[in-house]
Amino acid sequence: MGKVKQTEQNVKINKDIASESYFQTVFRRFRRHKLALISMIVVIVLGGAALLAPIIAPYEPDAIVGPFSGAPSREFWLGTDQIGRDVFSRLLYAMRISLLVGIMATLISTVVGVVLGLIAGYFGGVADMIIMRFTDMVMSFPYILLVLVAAAIFKPGLWNIILILGFVDWPGIARLVRGNVLNLRETNFIKGNIVAGMPLRHILFSEILPNTVAPILVYATSVLALSMLDEAALSFLGLGVQPPTASLGNMLNGAQSLTVLTKQPWLWIPAGLLIVILVMAINFIGDALRDALDPNSR
Amino acid sequence: MGKYIVKRILIAIPVLIGITIIDYAIMCMAGSPLEMLQGPRVSEAAVEAKKIALGLDKPFYVQYFVWLGQLLHGNMGYSIKSYQPVSEMISSHLGPTLLLMGVSLLVSLLMAVPAGIYSAIHQYTKGDYAVVTFSFLGSSIPGFFLSLLLIYIFTVKLGWLPSSGMTTLGTGGGFLDVLKHMIMPVIVLSTSMAGSNIRYIRSAVLEILQQDYLRTARAKGIGHFKVINKHALRNALVPIVTVIGMEIPVLFGGAVIIEQVFSWPGLGLMTMSAITSRDYPVIMGVCLLSAVVVLAANLITDILYALVDPTIQLD
Numbered sequence: 001m002g003k004v005k006q007t008e009q010n011v012k013i014n015k016d017i018a019s020e021s022y023f024q025t026v027f028r029r030f031r032r033h034k035l036a037l038i039s040m041i042v043v044i045v046l047g048g049a050a051l052l053a054p055i056i057a058p059y060e061p062d063a064i065v066g067p068f069s070g071a072p073s074r075e076f077w078l079g080t081d082q083i084g085r086d087v088f089s090r091l092l093y094a095m096r097i098s099l100l101v102g103i104m105a106t107l108i109s110t111v112v113g114v115v116l117g118l119i120a121g122y123f124g125g126v127a128d129m130i131i132m133r134f135t136d137m138v139m140s141f142p143y144i145l146l147v148l149v150a151a152a153i154f155k156p157g158l159w160n161i162i163l164i165l166g167f168v169d170w171p172g173i174a175r176l177v178r179g180n181v182l183n184l185r186e187t188n189f190i191k192g193n194i195v196a197g198m199p200l201r202h203i204l205f206s207e208i209l210p211n212t213v214a215p216i217l218v219y220a221t222s223v224l225a226l227s228m229l230d231e232a233a234l235s236f237l238g239l240g241v242q243p244p245t246a247s248l249g250n251m252l253n254g255a256q257s258l259t260v261l262t263k264q265p266w267l268w269i270p271a272g273l274l275i276v277i278l279v280m281a282i283n284f285i286g287d288a289l290r291d292a293l294d295p296n297s298r
Numbered sequence: 299m300g301k302y303i304v305k306r307i308l309i310a311i312p313v314l315i316g317i318t319i320i321d322y323a324i325m326c327m328a329g330s331p332l333e334m335l336q337g338p339r340v341s342e343a344a345v346e347a348k349k350i351a352l353g354l355d356k357p358f359y360v361q362y363f364v365w366l367g368q369l370l371h372g373n374m375g376y377s378i379k380s381y382q383p384v385s386e387m388i389s390s391h392l393g394p395t396l397l398l399m400g401v402s403l404l405v406s407l408l409m410a411v412p413a414g415i416y417s418a419i420h421q422y423t424k425g426d427y428a429v430v431t432f433s434f435l436g437s438s439i440p441g442f443f444l445s446l447l448l449i450y451i452f453t454v455k456l457g458w459l460p461s462s463g464m465t466t467l468g469t470g471g472g473f474l475d476v477l478k479h480m481i482m483p484v485i486v487l488s489t490s491m492a493g494s495n496i497r498y499i500r501s502a503v504l505e506i507l508q509q510d511y512l513r514t515a516r517a518k519g520i521g522h523f524k525v526i527n528k529h530a531l532r533n534a535l536v537p538i539v540t541v542i543g544m545e546i547p548v549l550f551g552g553a554v555i556i557e558q559v560f561s562w563p564g565l566g567l568m569t570m571s572a573i574t575s576r577d578y579p580v581i582m583g584v585c586l587l588s589a590v591v592v593l594a595a596n597l598i599t600d601i602l603y604a605l606v607d608p609t610i611q612l613d
Contacts, residue, residue: 035431137316140592141585144551145569149581152573225438232440233555237570255446262454272443280438287434 029292036288039281046278050095057089062244072266079266082254091270094246098275101162101247102228108166109227110173110220117177118204122185132178135171143168147230151239161240165227176219180212214293221286225279232275248275303601310593317589321582322362365582374586375579377572384583387568394464395557395564398483399549403542406488406495411538413492414499419526421504429496436493441486441552445559448482462561483560487552495541502537506530536607543599547592 020028031037049056058077059065062085070080078087120131138146150164184190185208193203228248234240235249243250248271254260255268356364368375374384417429453461459482460466465475506512507530515529557566565584572580 136313140589142547142551142588276439
């Protein structure tokens, strides 16, 4: 009896799976990752806080409102920095900047990588060779060294950091897209499109690109995590986002002084923890997306 | 095999030349090192004389070929700041960096290989989740933040470990002293590497465990221990070789920031000071060296890969 019931249940489950849409499937698989679900909530809460910073923040981020280097108190939840600015308010605005840098850099590198990858994969020949050799060159530079040199050369600032990170992160995506295009070009539906004389733009952007979106999305989450880490490292070294604008990295910059490091942990530990939490959450989401979007998993 | 190696080297050469050109172009866009000289006490004529002495009055491509020609004669130029030969500066700073990188690579493999294999064999158990979560933490924590935390705990609070330099000032150094100075930088570098390596090795071993030859081995009934240790681990060598190859460029970059934080007297520290003072010949030398190392690492990885995995076709 029990076995029959179980089989019935299986049939029902299989029916459910068969009738659900693509996005339902993805969401169902994604939900299985508890850590990713928690990460999703964390990112939404922190992202929301960053977005609503002007409303939530108790003080102006750049205004001098309290004592110098004041310890956390009821008035200033995370204390005040060396020149009397509220650390909690600055943290909210810093998160805004760090997320902005991460997202914009990821967008730029994704667009560059996708376009170059599509061209290299679809046309092959000389275009492919030139693009792939160029990709090799960019990849052969130790990544951080390239970023550091570029950041030292161009005046450090918000938009320069975004551009530098954006133009350094693309090779991985270009390779990924190229590989997928090479595979797709051999499939019958693309060949059919070519035979039918569809315009090139249609084949590239309406037929090939949608079929390679899933791996791009997964890769982009890791680029997002990486570029947020890089922004933090650059700003920490003083080559990134410049004060008075707060970023999570340059709030840690103060910890290079011994007094701050030893006597005023509220000035650097919260900013560092926020970076770890955000980057980790993004990595977990990317990992769950990889499993959820994988056509071979159930 | 020989043909394959030659082909790979021939591909690497234009990439290398391209790297030097890009690098040189970026440097020239940066602005002149003479800006650092300028000041109220330096006359216009002196700046001009310096410019001619450094060859900066010639067009960009001529300067590039002059530099390239010198390079082929083994001369990497002279530092604009300290007037020392670049090759000498690099070789005197290379030792500490290689020491730090080598030990970190070793430690990260000692962490990642057992953890990755354990995690794959015990997939979806509590141990596996713990290992994977740790690996995510390792790759998500910024190196400089981990460094600051370690310094805060072990130097400031406990007073156990020194936080800067390679040897204690005023003493001759010695093995134990260097070891003590190395502990924290090595922890930081190897943690971030182990983070991504664990997941890579885990997924590679998981794939191996699903192969037909392992099913055959299990079916023969030779026991779990033998299946894993004789059949699975030998094949896990392939991903481990890949991991080592992938880590070399990461190490080179990571060392720059970590050396800065811990004042480790290596290439990274030298590079940072060259970057801030726009000492072109030095920056170019370091970039070239690192590009050669990365290309060589890729090449060796590919060759080892072909040696370890006989199914890879060389064409």
